[in-house]
Amino acid sequence: MRQITLFGATGSVGQSAIDLIERDLDNYDVVALTGGRNISKLADDAKRLGADLAVTCYDECYAELKDLLSGTGIEVASGDAAIADAAARPVDWALSAIVGSAGLVPGLEALAHGTTLALANKESLVTAGPLLLGRAKAHGATILPVDSEHSAVFQALVGEHMAAVERVIITASGGAFRDWPLENLATATLAQASSHPNWDMGQRITIDSASMFNKAMELIETKEFFGIGHEMIEVLVHRESTIHAMVGFNDGALMAHVGPPDMRHAIGYALHWPERRALPVERLDFAKIGKLTFEAPDTQRYPALDLAHQVMETGGLSGAVFNAAKERALDGFIDGQIGFLDMANVVAETLNKMSSDQAITTGAITLDNVLETDKLARIHAAEAIAKLG
Ligand code: NAD
Ligand code: MG
Numbered sequence: 343m344r345q346i347t348l349f350g351a352t353g354s355v356g357q358s359a360i361d362l363i364e365r366d367l368d369n370y371d372v373v374a375l376t377g378g379r380n381i382s383k384l385a386d387d388a389k390r391l392g393a394d395l396a397v398t399c400y401d402e403c404y405a406e407l408k409d410l411l412s413g414t415g416i417e418v419a420s421g422d423a424a425i426a427d428a429a430a431r432p433v434d435w436a437l438s439a440i441v442g443s444a445g446l447v448p449g450l451e452a453l454a455h456g457t458t459l460a461l462a463n464k465e466s467l468v469t470a471g472p473l474l475l476g477r478a479k480a481h482g483a484t485i486l487p488v489d490s491e492h493s494a495v496f497q498a499l500v501g502e503h504m505a506a507v508e509r510v511i512i513t514a515s516g517g518a519f520r521d522w523p524l525e526n527l528a529t530a531t532l533a534q535a536s537s538h539p540n541w542d543m544g545q546r547i548t549i550d551s552a553s554m555f556n557k558a559m560e561l562i563e564t565k566e567f568f569g570i571g572h573e574m575i576e577v578l579v580h581r582e583s584t585i586h587a588m589v590g591f592n593d594g595a596l597m598a599h600v601g602p603p604d605m606r607h608a609i610g611y612a613l614h615w616p617e618r619r620a621l622p623v624e625r626l627d628f629a630k631i632g633k634l635t636f637e638a639p640d641t642q643r644y645p646a647l648d649l650a651h652q653v654m655e656t657g658g659l660s661g662a663v664f665n666a667a668k669e670r671a672l673d674g675f676i677d678g679q680i681g682f683l684d685m686a687n688v689v690a691e692t693l694n695k696m697s698s699d700q701a702i703t704t705g706a707i708t709l710d711n712v713l714e715t716d717k718l719a720r721i722h723a724a725e726a727i728a729k730l731g
Contacts, residue, residue, distance in 0.1 A: 518535055
């Protein structure tokens with residue numbers, strides 16, 4: 343029996359993981375499930391999976407969760423500290439599928455207890471990559487990528503030496519607005535930005551896909567996770583989302599990872615790693631697909647990509663600034679405070695303001711510094727939003 347915990351169990355990635363685990367429940371001992379406001383889903387899942395503990399991050403949801411799970415013997419808790427406590431319960435494998443920088447602390451806590459961490463929460467690598475990797479190293483814990491592009495790179499690297507890697511190409515679908523005339527983007531609505539042509543994901547990452555902030559985050563995630571220079575990483579627009587990433591080697595060979603756009607592949611690979619086991623995903627028929635297309639990304643349409651390179655060059659705590667400003671700008675767009683294109687302006691302005699500060703460019707990446715930087719960046723981003731609004 344493998345003991346497992348799922349952080350962000352009620353989200354899109356969390357539910358895909360549950361789909362895989364439920365097919366084989368006899369082999370798993372589910373220790374904890376965490377979620378947010380979707381309490382009926384969290385309670386249902388905790389019962390079906392026989393979890394020991396269910397945690398909501400919102401204290402105001404505690405009573406409802408407690409009520410739904412009364413008489414089941416399942417422990418109930420709420421709040422950020424309770425999620426961190428859940429991460430301190432040692433398990434063999436945990437999924438980090440919380441959205442946003444809230445995923446950082448539970449991820450660090452799980453690694454400190456030697457747990458193998460399947461990481462979907464890219465925000466924690468963007469804000470504090472060296473801290474997360476250092477924590478894993480110090481405790482002999484493993485981090486496995488779950489983001490589809492990074493799982494693809496990871497798989498393409500099996501049996502290879504990093505010294506032979508020349509470049510890494512991550513693909514992007516282009517998101518909801520890839521065919522829109524540039525001049526219409528400023529008036530794009532929340533509903534329009536919340537639908538993805540290929541992937542079915544949470545709302546925040548779907549909007550980030552339309553702006554390519556998601557791909558920008560993934561550039562930084564690639565640099566941090568694989569430890570390569572930013573000039574070695576490229577983004578390629580590939581509408582079909584069939585090739586997830588390619589690794590280019592010094593003999594000119596490219597190893598491409600090809601598969602259907604279904605997160606159960608990347609989650610399942612991390613779940614069964616180092617083995618490869620059967621997964622219930624579609625088998626691709628290339629004769630039917632016929633052709634695959636590729637384009638260079640238009641950096642005018644997707645300014646987030648240049649911002650990511652700026653962050654990777656600056657280093658230090660600028661990843662924390664970038665992520666926090668992006669999260670705040672996204673809140674602003676979702677709340678109707680700013681337009682779609684304003685998000686990149688808010689992030690650029692926040693980065694420019696804070697990157698002249700030595701505390702940001704050369705500051706140590708400690709948890710305190712990261713949390714402090716995150717807080718400050720949100721304040722600057724809110725000011726930039728107020729100016730626009
Ligand atoms: P989602 O919005 O569907 O789910 C997020 C989960 O986190 C939910 O369980 C929610 O209750 C919980 N949560 C939200 N705010 C929280 C907080 N402050 N504290 C604790 N828990 C909180 O998101 P998702 O699409 O499943 O994405 C999850 C993560 O995986 C993100 O980092 C995303 O970038 C990454 N990711 C997602 C996909 C995808 O296909 N959805 C693909 C690759 C990577
Ligand atoms: Mg991805």
